[in-house]
Amino acid sequence: MFPSPEKEDALIAPSVVSHRLAKILKHAGCKKVRFHDLRHTFATLALQNGVDVKTVSSMLGHYDAGFTLRTYTHATRQQQSRAAETMGNFMAQVM
Template identity: 70%
Template structure:
């Protein structure tokens, strides 16, 4: 049924799992807490969700570096 809906909408063919993966990744990247996402996906643990659906992105690395830079520069004053 998913493929029929996508075809009628003129969208590319994707698997249901691809939509699930996109949902989880976007939710986590936009601040939805891991326990909530894990529960919505029906996972047995938040650790499984983290291992499966999170990816270290360039922007996440940059944000972490900026955060640590701010912490360390404050600590050196």
């Protein structure tokens, strides 16, 4: 949801947001993506880079972190693999 800069308590229509995004991407020489694709990219990259799921969930406006975990399981699986590798390396050093 994007507030309108012209009217208090009004929102910019989703079609206007999509159109503006398309213009920005074209001007920047980027391929066309949907706004929702950017949202998924943000969530995936945030989780992969250590932002905790509760924070990501809150930023996305999800009702609970469980929904976020179910939606982005690919990102959390990668984190689990990295955590297991880290712990394996630690255990190898102390043993």
